[in-house]
Amino acid sequence: MTKIAVNLPAVPARSYEITIGRGILAAAASELADAGWARRWAVVTDANVAGLHLGTVLAALRRAGVSAESFVVPAGEAHKTLPAAADLAARLLEGAFDRTCGILALGGGVVGDFAAFVASIFMRGIPVVQMPTTLLAQVDASVGGKTGVDVPQAKNVLGTFWQPHAVFSDLALLDTLPVREWTSGCAEIVKYGVIAEPPLLDGARGLRQREPAVVADLVARSCRIKAAIVAADERDAGRRRVLNFGHTIGHAIEAESGYTILHGEAVAMGMVCAARLSHRRGHLAAVACTAVERALAEVGLATVIPPFLRADDLLQRVARDKKKAGDAVAFVLVTALGEPVIASDVTEAEIRAVLQDVTA
Amino acid sequence: MTKIAVNLPAVPARSYEITIGRGILAAAASELADAGWARRWAVVTDANVAGLHLGTVLAALRRAGVSAESFVVPAGEAHKTLPAAADLAARLLEGAFDRTCGILALGGGVVGDFAAFVASIFMRGIPVVQMPTTLLAQVDASVGGKTGVDVPQAKNVLGTFWQPHAVFSDLALLDTLPVREWTSGCAEIVKYGVIAEPPLLDGARGLRQREPAVVADLVARSCRIKAAIVAADERDAGRRRVLNFGHTIGHAIEAESGYTILHGEAVAMGMVCAARLSHRRGHLAAVACTAVERALAEVGLATVIPPFLRADDLLQRVARDKKKAGDAVAFVLVTALGEPVIASDVTEAEIRAVLQDVTA
Numbered sequence: 001m002t003k004i005a006v007n008l009p010a011v012p013a014r015s016y017e018i019t020i021g022r023g024i025l026a027a028a029a030s031e032l033a034d035a036g037w038a039r040r041w042a043v044v045t046d047a048n049v050a051g052l053h054l055g056t057v058l059a060a061l062r063r064a065g066v067s068a069e070s071f072v073v074p075a076g077e078a079h080k081t082l083p084a085a086a087d088l089a090a091r092l093l094e095g096a097f098d099r100t101c102g103i104l105a106l107g108g109g110v111v112g113d114f115a116a117f118v119a120s121i122f123m124r125g126i127p128v129v130q131m132p133t134t135l136l137a138q139v140d141a142s143v144g145g146k147t148g149v150d151v152p153q154a155k156n157v158l159g160t161f162w163q164p165h166a167v168f169s170d171l172a173l174l175d176t177l178p179v180r181e182w183t184s185g186c187a188e189i190v191k192y193g194v195i196a197e198p199p200l201l202d203g204a205r206g207l208r209q210r211e212p213a214v215v216a217d218l219v220a221r222s223c224r225i226k227a228a229i230v231a232a233d234e235r236d237a238g239r240r241r242v243l244n245f246g247h248t249i250g251h252a253i254e255a256e257s258g259y260t261i262l263h264g265e266a267v268a269m270g271m272v273c274a275a276r277l278s279h280r281r282g283h284l285a286a287v288a289c290t291a292v293e294r295a296l297a298e299v300g301l302a303t304v305i306p307p308f309l310r311a312d313d314l315l316q317r318v319a320r321d322k323k324k325a326g327d328a329v330a331f332v333l334v335t336a337l338g339e340p341v342i343a344s345d346v347t348e349a350e351i352r353a354v355l356q357d358v359t360a
Numbered sequence: 361m362t363k364i365a366v367n368l369p370a371v372p373a374r375s376y377e378i379t380i381g382r383g384i385l386a387a388a389a390s391e392l393a394d395a396g397w398a399r400r401w402a403v404v405t406d407a408n409v410a411g412l413h414l415g416t417v418l419a420a421l422r423r424a425g426v427s428a429e430s431f432v433v434p435a436g437e438a439h440k441t442l443p444a445a446a447d448l449a450a451r452l453l454e455g456a457f458d459r460t461c462g463i464l465a466l467g468g469g470v471v472g473d474f475a476a477f478v479a480s481i482f483m484r485g486i487p488v489v490q491m492p493t494t495l496l497a498q499v500d501a502s503v504g505g506k507t508g509v510d511v512p513q514a515k516n517v518l519g520t521f522w523q524p525h526a527v528f529s530d531l532a533l534l535d536t537l538p539v540r541e542w543t544s545g546c547a548e549i550v551k552y553g554v555i556a557e558p559p560l561l562d563g564a565r566g567l568r569q570r571e572p573a574v575v576a577d578l579v580a581r582s583c584r585i586k587a588a589i590v591a592a593d594e595r596d597a598g599r600r601r602v603l604n605f606g607h608t609i610g611h612a613i614e615a616e617s618g619y620t621i622l623h624g625e626a627v628a629m630g631m632v633c634a635a636r637l638s639h640r641r642g643h644l645a646a647v648a649c650t651a652v653e654r655a656l657a658e659v660g661l662a663t664v665i666p667p668f669l670r671a672d673d674l675l676q677r678v679a680r681d682k683k684k685a686g687d688a689v690a691f692v693l694v695t696a697l698g699e700p701v702i703a704s705d706v707t708e709a710e711i712r713a714v715l716q717d718v719t720a
Contacts, residue, residue: 082449086442086511086518093513121481121518124506124596146484151446153453158446158481160520236484 001027002220006143006227008163008234018143018167018227020220022212025057028131028168029064037127037165038102041068042092044115045106046075049133052176057106057131068104069095073114077259080114080149082158088118102127102165108134108181109141109263113156117147120162130167134177135185136264138169139192139222144230144240155255161235169223171215179300182210184264186299187246189222191271194292195245196225198337201291204298242340245332246271249351252317256309268301273354277346278333280354288337304360311355315348361387362580366503366587368523368594378503378527378587380580382572385417388491388528389424397487397525398462401428402452404475405466406435409493412536417466417491428464429455433474437619440474440509442518448478462487462525468494468541469501469623473516477507480522490527494537495545496624498529499552499582504590504600515615521595529583531575539660542570544624546659547606549578551631552585554652555605558697561651564658602700605692606631609711612677616669628661633714637706638693640714648697664720671715675708 001021008015019028032041041061045054050072061068071091073079092101105115105128112130119128130142148159174182186207193200200221206214226243233240250270254261261269275292278284293303305314331346361381368375379388392401401421405414410432421428431451433439452461465475465488472490479488492502508519534542546567553560560581566574586603593600610630614621621629635652638644653663665674691706 082442082446089442089518090511090513093511093517121520123517124508124519124521148484151450151453153450157453157483158449159484160481161484 002216004220004223004227006163007231009231010234014163016164016166018169018223020138020169020171020216020223022171022216024168024170025060026063028166028170029060029066031166031168032061032104032129033064033066035165037129039067039100040097041066041102041104041129042095042097043068043070043104043106044073044088044111044118045070046073046111048075049107049111053106053133053173057104071095073111075110077110077150077155080110081151082149085114085118085121085149089122092118092122097122099123099126102129104129104131106131106133107137108132109137112137112141113146113148113159116145116162116164117149117159120147120160125162127165128162130164131173132167132169133173135174135182135219136188138171138174138219139185140188140226142167142169143223143226145234146236163234169219171212171219174210174215180262180265183208183300184262187264187268187271187296187301189218190292190295190299190301191243191245191267192222192225193295194271194275194334194337195242195332195340196229196338197221198291201295201337204295208299241330241342242332244330245334245340246274248318248321248331249273249314249355251321252314253305253309256313256317261306265301268296268303269305269358271296272303273351273358274331274333276357277331277350277354278335280350281333283333283335283341285336288334291337303358305355305358307360309359311352311359314355315352318351319348362576364580364583364587366523367591369591370594374523376524376526378529378583380498380529380531380576380583382531382576384528384530385420386423388526388530389420389426391526391528392421392464392489393424393426395525397489399427399460400457401426401462401464401489402455402457403428403430403464403466404433404448404471404478405430406433406471408435409467409471413466413493413533431455433471435470437470437510437515440470441511442509445474445478445481445509449482452478452482457482459483459486462489464489464491466491466493467497468492469497472497472501473506473508473519476505476522476524477509477519480507480520485522487525488522490524491533492527492529493533495534495542495579496548498531498534498579499545500548500586502527502529503583503586505594506596523594529579531572531579534570534575540622540625543568543660544622547624547628547631547656547661549582550652550655550659550661551603551605551627552582553655554631554635554694554697555602555692555700556585556589556698557581558651561655561697564655568659601690601702602692604690605694605700606634608678608681608691609633609674609715611681612674613665613669616673616677621666625661628656628663629665629718631656632663633711633718634691634693636717637691637710637714638695640710641693643693643695643701645696648694651697663718665715665718667720669719671712671719674715675712678711679708
């Protein structure tokens with residue numbers, strides 16, 4: 001069992017720990033029982049996760065003497081909306097939940113974002129504890145305190161910064177994860193290797209085989225990297241933007257595919273583009289660029305953009321995203337493995353060239 | 361023109377100023393132009409206020425070179441909901457508003473709560489500036505950073521703490537305020553007199569007459585009192601609860617009347633109850649208790665509960681509110697004028713007795 005401290009210098013009272021390990025549910029439950037953060041807990045989960053893990057989690061909580069009730073929400077991004085948040089809030093009120101209660105988010109990134117958002121606005125904010133059940137959520141979404149819901153026009157446009165009181169990542173919960181979800185999660189681990197800690201890339205094969213020691217090690221190291229970056233820039237004003245490596249083009253691919261390409265799969269393609277763009281600019285050595293693509297391939301991710309996605313459409317999406325962020329465009333490049341840099345002068349021609357280069 | 365600093369020791373970067381005066385729109389606009397808090401402003405207002413003040417405000421902003429567009433939302437508490445927040449967010453996106461923009465809330469408490477809530481979650485938080493147009497909003501709702509929306513079961517159950525970048529209270533905007541709205545706002549001023557600064561009560565007659573010097577003085581002193589209390593307890597964990605003087609029974613009266621009794625009118629009746637309860641307990645001298653009721657009468661507020669409201673129903677609502685706040689019941693009493701105290705042992709029998717005493 002590994003514990004990682006997330007220190008938030010701006011508001012030390014909101015610092016917290018991430019606990020990572022296999023079979024840590026009992027330990028998590030007794031920590032909740034002892035901490036006294038809330039009198040009662042609402043375990044928010046979706047219909048899919050409920051069938052797999054809800055019984056086990058509730059049993060662990062009960063054994064530790066934690067008062068908990070479950071609230072199952074419909075699965076999927078389509079239900080990560082403000083009206084759905086209003087529904088959950090109404091159900092919490094009917095269940096007599098109040099400001100002395102907390103929310104335990106049990107699920108992947110969508111459940112985590114949504115449940116933490118509701119926690120952040122219910123009675124103007126109640127504690128939330130994250131219990132991520134996907135690899136992606138364990139290494140990314142559950143860490144950092146970003147919450148969000150979607151509007152029809154775009155994802156995560158509404159949200160808050162609301163740090164959890166704790167994150168419990170039980171690696172045993174990942175055993176039920178389908179291959180494609182697993183592989184998608186690996187993309188973010190490769191990302192940490194590229195932007196912060198190149199040796200992570202050596203674990204790619206073991207990650208694909210789900211070797212327990214490799215998984216435990218890489219999940220912990222990924223969380224440590226994200227925690228350090230978040231600590232330096234909680235509200236995403238500067239340094240934290242390096243976490244978007246591969247995401248500018250990745251988001252465009254994900255959206256343009258109608259979300260048939262998973263987040264991690266799209267980010268992998270985006271990372272290939274960002275690495276090649278870095279190389280074209282003379283920043284990144286060819287061998288390093290190849291190492292990124294090899295690591296992605298080793299975990300089982302595609303490193304080419306499927307031909308049904310047209311460069312023109314992707315470019316248009318990227319341009320729209322840029323506009324959304326105001327005038328300052330943040331395109332993350334790397335000058336070497338582990339050395340990210342924010343470039344604000346990437347041209348449309350450069351992006352077009354690399355998209356054509358990377359498309360199958 | 362008076363400026364009052366709201367210092368928030370927890371996060372000094374979020375401290376801000378309240379500017380109060382008659383005809384300060386031009387000054388406010390040029391402050392917005394100079395401050396650089398946002399590239400563009402969305403002026404959010406409701407259909408009623410739009411007809412009265414929107415043109416004037418937009419003209420002032422334009423003269424100062426501030427880029428602003430108006431977003432008119434339906435008037436009334438019924439539209440202070442999460443789905444309405446989603447609608448406004450969608451309109452902001454369509455208007456290409458992004459994280460470099462800000463929201464200017466022009467209106468009463470409902471508009472202020474709602475617009476600030478949307479600002480607090482739009483792109484995970486953009487600046488909000490309050491421009492309150494009712495007396496109640498100028499002395500209460502616009503100060504303190506509480507935002508909120510309603511669910512069908514209860515008011516302000518969902519919300520955030522999101523401090524404005526500035527509050528501009530133009531007293532000239534109050535000239536169009538109907539008598540009943542004016543009188544309702546006076547209740548909160550009397551409250552500040554009772555819980556913090558007894559000399560405020562001497563201004564009651566002048567307040568009713570809307571004497572400009574008295575109004576300017578009392579609005580500023582009220583804001584100063586609230587700012588000091590909020591500074592000491594931004595997140596409502598302790599001291600800030602004294603602001604609820606008169607509100608425990610007041611909320612019950614307001615809700616039980618189906619909101620036909622305005623907030624301030626209900627709080628006035630609640631204050632009479634709380635003062636008499638303080639007197640019955642031997643805390644408050646009879647003369648002080650009378651002074652509270654006299655001040656309320658002088659501003660034009662009823663000091664008795666209308667007979668159509670039954671004590672049993674009010675008691676039930678109070679009990680339900682108590683449950684909502686967990687086990688700790690916060691009933692604010694006064695041991696002398698200006699000396700509030702939180703009592704957690706007020707019994708149902710005491711409340712019933714005082715309700716019967718105060719009902720017409």
